[in-house]
Amino acid sequence: MPNDREHKPLRGTETVIGRRMMEDKTYVEDIDRSIYDIKNEDRDAFRLSKGLTAAIVEQISEEKNDPLWMRQFRLRSLERYHQMQAPDWGPALDGLNMDHIVTYVRPNTSMKAKWSEVPREIKDTFQRLGIPQAERTSLAGVGAQYDSELVYHNVRREVEEQGVVYTDMESALTGPQADMVREHFMKLVPPGDHKFAALHGAVWSGGSFVYVPPGVSVAIPLQSYFRLNAPGAGQFEHTLIIVDEGADLHFIEGCSAPKYNVANLHAGCVELFVGKHAKLRYSTIENWSKNMYNLNTKRAVVEEGGTIQWVSGSFGSHVSYLYPMSILKGKGARAEFTGITFAGKGQNLDTGAKVVHSAPQTSSYMNTRSISKDGGISTFRSSVVVAKEAAGSKAAVSCQSLMLDSISRSDTIPAMDIRTRDADIGHEAKIGRISDEAVFYLMSRGISEEDARAMIVSGFADNVSKELPLEYAVEMNNLIRLEMIGSIG
């Protein structure tokens, strides 16, 4: 679009200008996601046939050399999966047919500890995503998963020397941490939790295990990055993090995939155990391709005086169901959730958070922003449950939504269930459009309308980006800019 109005003198009232902006708006059909959209040729070493049967699940166990308990666990989970109904309250899942999903794709390499040993094509993919560079400059350890398996895992020696364990789930399952894994694996998110938790229990593969010993503070973050390359495949990584008493960790999770014409599925599971007076920050920038069904489950349990902080940016996926849950089990435990969701054309992103206060003097704070444009649907869904035992608890929820056009939707569905009189609960939500006055102000200072709107949206998202390490905040702001380009005529 010609940008000839950038420096035009502005006349008339703000209302008139606002109306003109609305009338002139045009929309770009799709967004350039070239960095994320690069596809590698399918050169996997092994893939299972499509569908979900007991034979396929047994084959996964065979491939992964599961211990007996895990083989049995997978089969029990599959039974639960077949018994359970798909959710009847969220975005439609009609386009997801498990008979067409390949649940396990092993890349043509084993896990390496050096990038130089990772096959060139895969390494190039992660390089384009900036992972090795981020590792060099700002991370204490990195795990990189490609389709169903990790292809790279490394942790800095000084972190290892602190006693921190950061490894892939498969190694943890059979290595020195085997008992710890068995004690915690899918205890927080049992397979009976919902249909896709059961699916995860049956076919999980890959993911990371982290253990931070008592009192250890990991000064710089660990990161796992999940890349799904195979069309029509599912990714089911499991992340299990145990932060022991008084310890402190920041864990970053990133994910992306190229776009295909067939549905892909992500049904990962994250279980976080935050010990007494420990602190865990879990940051996610989710940028799955827009053919992805992202049905992920994340949950944390927090002991006395502990803190869980979720930072979540949801930009990709065709359909998302994503609501990190915090269970405040110990006295004085705290949860914070900061999130942004950006739903564009063809996206139906149902995101939010859940908190359960089950001990006295616990506190939680949810602060979210959502943006919808080009026919995208964004739903903020939350629940705050304060049990009878949680006397003296406090919870606050704040959600704001921005609609960039009238072909999109933005819904807010927050629930509160309070069962003690000794609680303070605050909730506020706002929905609206970009203020014409703010755009007018910026344009009167020589900023184009497109840039003005992008600036306002970036400012709107600032509560999340300021919570992220600088490199990731930059990536998130780039994503917003990418999404905003061309949305104004």
Place this chain on the structure above:
Amino acid sequence: MEQEWKMTINQLPSPTWNWLCMNESSLEHIKTENWGMSMETEIPWGIQCDWLQSAAEEQGGVLGGMGRDMDGLAAAGGRILRITAKEGHVEEQPVLLHAVCRDGANGIQKVEIHAEENSCVTVIMDAVSGQQDSGMAAIQTQLFVGKKASIRLVQLQMLGEGFLHLCDVGAVCQEGGRARVLQLQLGGSRVYSGLLAQLDGTDSCMEAKVGYLGRKKQRLDMNHVAKHMGARSQSRILASGVLRDQAWKLFRGTIDFAPGASDSEGEEREEVLLLGEEIVNQTIPLILCGEENVRGSHGASIGRLDEEMLFYLESRGIGAAQAEDMMVRARLDALCGEIPREESRNLVQNYVKGVISHGKE
């Protein structure tokens, strides 16, 4: 004919997690035999009052907040009371509808209120019984608000401690039409209330204010919806109440902006004072938005008495129990003050006073 009804009511316009048990409510074993509710009326001269003999004569088509199952039950109630303010008529005196419910009996009444173009009418409807009485009182009220017309509906529920009360309101507002509803849900053991206002016309508006006093094992289940269809439509929903003892309350409030409702505004607010050791307070305030150029907001403030205020009152010799009573009364008085008739205000204030002092025995 004796019939037992099973109903699904108060459905959330957009459902959420089933485990929260907030998506809808179910009622079983609703009986329609043993009629025992009389509707006494006081109609000002300028207002037309008709008793329609069958459902065939009703205007129909207005969905209430409780949903379609309530229509079936209301139809079983027989005669329909229709109140009409003719075109251009502005009535200063309120219409008084007095539902008297008998102990052990069931009562169903459907009421239509029509305000034709440029007319204005106020209806004060109360539902009463003996304090210890039980039974069922179901009232469905439909508001037809014509162009630039106004209907103000005041519903005062002071039923006995064993009553099941179903209170369904549906409203349709044409261009410039205004519907205002004030509800005080003070009695009953199980109270289900729904309100759906469809703002079809440009510049139409609705205001709903609900006050409640939940006590003992009372169960209050509400579903209020403002559906914005017309441009520049406005809605405001305010729920304010107190929960004592083992009272259980679920308030669903929805502001729904349909595409085309540009320049519309919706506001929803809930304030709950928690006083009981074993109360359950559930709140789910929705904003559904399919239109860019709107402003919607909701807020909730749920908690106990402000400690600073308690400290202040105690420093002036007012004990915690007395302070609680003061706050309960203050909260309800704020809404009570909006009842546009002194006798009705006194009735409510005496009822609240009686309930509070009774609770201390």
